[in-house]
Amino acid sequence: MFELEVHGGLGRKGTWTRSGQTLTTPLVLFVPTRAHPAPPYAEALFVSDRTEDPRLQIRVSGSFFGPREGRHPDDVPPSKGTPLSMADLEFPEEPPAGDLAIVTGEADLSRAANAEVVFLANGPQFERSPREFVAAIRRVKESLGPARVLAVTGLATPSNVPILVYAGIDVVDSSRMVLDSARGLFHTSDGSIEMEEAEPAACGCPACVAGGDLPGHNDFALHRAVLLVRNHLAHGRLRELVERRLANAPWNTAVVRHLDLRGYDLVEPYTPVAGREMLAYASESLHRPEVVRFRRRIMERYAKPPSARVLLLLPCSARKPYSASRSHRRFREAIQACKNPSVVHEVIVTSPLGLIPRELERFYPAGAYDIPVTGDWSRDEAAVVADDLEAFVESNRYDSVVAHLGAEGPIVHQVLPEAFLSSKDRPTSDDSLVALTRTLDQVVGSYGPVARGARFAEDLSTIARFQFGDAGKALVSGATFRGRFPDVRVLRQGTQVAMHTGRGLLSLTLAGGEILSKANAYWVDIEDFHPVGNIFAVGVRDAAPEIRPGDEVAVRHGGEVRAVGTARLSSREMKDFDRGEAVHVRHVREASP
Secondary structure (H helix, E strand, O other), X not given: OEEEEEEEOEEEEEEEEEOOEEEEEOEEEEOOOOOOOOOOOOOEEEEOOOOOOOOEEEEEOEEOOEEOOOOOOOEEOOEOOOOHHHOOOOOOOOOOOOOEEEEOOHHHOOOOOOOOEEEEOOHHHHHHOHHHHHHHHHHHHHHHOOOOEEEEOOOOOOOOHHHHXXXXXXXXXXXXXXXXXXXXXXXXXXXXXXXXXXXXXXXXXXXXXXXXXXXXXXXXXXHHHHHHHHHHHHOOOHHHHHHHHHHHOHHHHHHHHXXXXXXXXXXXXXXXXXXXXXEOOOHHHHHOHHHXXXXXXXXXXXXXXXXXXXXXXEEOOOOOOHHHOHHHHXXXXXXXXXXXXXXXXXXXXXXXXXXXXXXXXXXXXXXXXXXXXXXXXXXXXXXXXXXXXXXXXXXXXXXXXXXXXXXXXXXXXXXXXXXXXXXXXOOOOHHHHHHHHHHHHHHHOOOXXXXXXXXXXXXXXXXXXXXXXXXXXXXXXXXXXXXXXXXXXXXXXXXXXXXXXXXXXXXXXXXXXXXXXXXXOOEEEEOOOOOOOOEEHHHEEEEOOOOOOOOEEEEEEOOXXXXXXXXXOOHHHXXXXXXXEEEEEEEEOOOOO
16 A cells, blocks of 8 residues: 655655555665675565565566466566567466566556556666656556556666656665676766775775675665655655766666656656745756746746736846845836836746746746856757747737846847847846836836736736636636735635735635636545545545646535645546545535534
8 A cells, every 4th residue: 555745746755555564665675695685774675585584575476487486465476578579478377466566568557457566577678778668657657547656676776766766666676786796886876886996985884884895885875875865855856866867877867858858748747836946957957847837837828917018028036036136126126117117017037947927936936946047048948938938929919028138138139139128238237227217118108007906916817827727717707806915815705715825826715616616627526525634535536637736726525615725646646546645625614514
């Protein structure tokens, strides 16, 4: 039985209960040998013969051509013993004795339908085909769902464990360490080298401190790598760890590229819509699911405030949200000094997110990312901004465009050569700020003033649509707004339906949940009970497909909204899991007496 604790895309930290033992994933099954028994820190073992060791023992059952005797619930069924090129060759097989299954190809998925744990066969061969590795994970995830514990053997090293976990692997084994120790390879998180070239004194692991036991060192290096992955998952930093490991091996980079460029639809549903600071330091950060999702939603869900007639492009700042930075406070002063600031729409140009409208600056990851600021733009970064800007002005029509930019200026000028350029040297210099006000005066003077409250309402409406899609428009239709941004109450006919806070999202009330439910969006259907606390997956019958971890949702039964809260799982996880919190409830409707 598996219970998820933390997401990192397909990567996850969770609790796996097996044979009366509770284990933390990601997990290493350590392979004991006669010369080197399983280390004391091993939480579970991968064995060929069972012993009296009290730790969980998963036993190898051989292959179709050489099966081992015995049928135990913790035995991995015999593999086909065929290479990847013959993965779909069918064999006459007995049904598995337990709920562990081994999948070689497409034909094995139906036999694994009731399995709790799925082992991918031919682990070592995936090193020659990262594309097939990702394809195998896709087959299992799409066919069998996320509730299965997914394992692969013969593949894990200290340098690729973060990539394996990020790709969706929950359990690995140490057999690669046994083999490489026999070959004289010394493993670290950066890769492996010949033992003769290693400096054990620089390691500090128990084996090296005790005198340089190579198998002991390699086992501990793998163990330490998994502990590091768990820690990064717990703190929302798995992707950052993955990007640091890409330089270690071409295979690592290839797997992540396949996931980023061809597996977005596989990874994105399990990627939270809210989180901690995102460190976007590598070129691969341009393709993170959070980044791609934000850019897509700008194109698919976003519409500018109707009263905005002049597009003002501004540079980003190191401090987030931008409006809290000194540079953007000065920009705001210059904008407010023009004749009609209410028709000006501020959009920030940045990497890796492309374009961030001012009203969305607190939305994750716009309000929580960090990048190296040097003023230099790579070709890929420039292409992202150029593509996004071209699409943005095509779908959001403005009468004029003012570009108050620094290093971003040439990129924008190529897309919008007609834009007014207001920056003289540095965008924050006194001369540039005076020029900004003067340039805005030239383009805003002919428009009538827009009531401050009207523009404020438009900004909140764009936030609602960006968060909930078309259902967001229904949520704020005819609404009034009370408070000082970012803490704003959304009311309809005197009843509060939502609250906007500093985290950039609208939090629902029961009344707001009813509006979303009627719009058939962001709903979770539960069994017939009245919640008194959080909703667990076992009580969920169905969920809207657009739900991602961190989304605001309405919990209902038979059309009656009984609670609202924050999704802890994705839509499919809510439906597939039998354990774990599905919705963290904020408000509940009390049952009628």
